[in-house]
Amino acid sequence: MSDSVKAISIKAIGIKDVAREAGVSVATVSRVLSNGPVSDALRARVEDAVRATGYRPNLSARRLRSQHSQTIGLIVSDIRNPFFTAVSRAVEDAAFQAGMRVILCNTDENPEREAMYLRLMQEERVTGLIFAPTRATLAQLDRADLDFPVVLIDRSAPAGRFDSVVLDNPQAAALLVDHLHAQGYRRIAGLFGNTSTTAVERHAGYQAALAAHGLHAEARFVPPTAEAAEAEIARWLAEARRSGAMPDAVMVSNSLLLMGVVKATRTLGLAIPGDLAVAGFDNEPWTELVGPGLTVIEQPVHEIGRAAMTLLFERLDDPERATRKVVLSGTCVARGSTGGVSG
Amino acid sequence: MSDSVKAISIKAIGIKDVAREAGVSVATVSRVLSNGPVSDALRARVEDAVRATGYRPNLSARRLRSQHSQTIGLIVSDIRNPFFTAVSRAVEDAAFQAGMRVILCNTDENPEREAMYLRLMQEERVTGLIFAPTRATLAQLDRADLDFPVVLIDRSAPAGRFDSVVLDNPQAAALLVDHLHAQGYRRIAGLFGNTSTTAVERHAGYQAALAAHGLHAEARFVPPTAEAAEAEIARWLAEARRSGAMPDAVMVSNSLLLMGVVKATRTLGLAIPGDLAVAGFDNEPWTELVGPGLTVIEQPVHEIGRAAMTLLFERLDDPERATRKVVLSGTCVARGSTGGVSG
């Protein structure tokens, strides 16, 4: 290799290049960068040198030496689920404010990917983790030994080795049932997802609320996709029509199912709410625009993300404190899709 | 500090603990971990030791020494925009397959945040970056000197210092105009976002297509939010009604604007498509469910994400190759919202 070639080879500039440029030691440069005690004169010289050289610190080196990653992990099932999309924004905003970075992982409800990403979190030495585990992983999580605090979201822990923040699912489902009942509906069908603990809790609330009104519960469970919901509802209504026991309303446990149900009413030519009232979860922007507007439970999505971060920071402050479970309640956004039996 | 306290303090186990446990040198452990040349006997001993100690490599140290981060950056305006949500999944899947991690950043179309995240990417020493810049940043990007390859998505570069993958926006907009024209609409208004180059290109296609049909173009530009679109459309239609020049159709340049327009028709009591035909971009699941179904351009979102990663990997393979611009075309999904002047 000739010298000219060597000269051409780009060498990333490091802290010692800045130190040389400023005529100080690397320690001083480091102190300037981290607002340590440095005289004004040297500080100015160093800042000039940083600008002149275009120096950018190497985060890997910094993390290695200082032993904190300033990184928090966020593991969700699928970022395309609007609930998690919103939560991730809240988490990222909070992290940003605290000068931290976020690593986002999608598991597709696959326990193997969950395990792999948990390993990754260890290797990244994350400061903390916000996690929406599947039921399977949730059960094993107690045994795992992790070197960082974990806050569970959406899916809650049974006992409580971990902090968590969840919606009051039974209450929210009851809110929906009560609203339907108040509007005059008496045969209220329920369609629930079959993978998450969330759906289980919502089903429980649905059942309890119906019982309180002296009504009969008719629930079915399907994979959490619009297609599965559409097919199941079509089948269900066909059976019901034959047996002469058509429901006059249906509530579902998440927005994908809601979409499936609306689709089904279209292909079956059913009017909402005339032939069938519809209510569901997650107040996404489009629910206002569909048919007469869809009645939904609005989750405080941003609040959930923020609460998770707050819990995480408080835990970092005091690792010994008792674990807490923050339960936020949803609100019922009544729209035309549950317009009442007369209307 | 007494010895007992010292013993209690948890010390993260490192590669040398594994080496001691297995009775080998740290180099051998490292080689086992990276599939280097090691005898089967020692390999087994080391693997046992790794299991026994629960060792997890420190990625910061690994990255510092080996000088590659195995990380790619993804900077978008807002992950809640379904287009970017879908792209991010595609990017993450491709990265995962290649054994790389993704750092996701939201800029909210704010150039300051873009600049800040670009700095972060440098500090993280990312292997490459996939970036959807605002117009402002795009203009300055040529001057920035970045130590990693960049692939632009959605918003394209004018000349070509960077690889990019974009939708054929003029063609897509023309597709929409042609469809509206074929359905009998002649006064076709256009509402476009005012921050991205995407909107500029779509506007150009809209105008050209109208001109080709001998029609007059009436376009307005608004901030890319549903609220802004709703307000502007309401104002616009009120003016038009006074002047007796009501458009019979309106096309918009993205899904947020589309939502705003639909909202406006509701509050104004306009029927779709009877009083006003509506067409837009992005075939999101809910567009099928709104009113008579909304006519939209479907972008190959997953393809776009994958193509961006492919471009990035090819660039890493050969830094000297000529830059390329991958242009994918959208398809027109015709629905009831453009049902025709008679129907």
Added chain:
DNA sequence: GCTGTTATTGAAAACGATTACATCAGGCTC
């Protein structure tokens, strides 16, 4: 003028891995 204290600064160790280089054993060729 001497000592003690405090504020700046620099030299060098440390963080936890990878990797260049040296070593060594064993098998091959002639």
Added chain:
DNA sequence: GAGCCTGATGTAATCGTTTTCAATAACAGC
């Protein structure tokens, strides 16, 4: 059997920072 290669292993340098520790200077108190 000498010489040479090959493949496995260990030693130590290295990556780019932060941080500890010692050194120096300035200044107050006596």
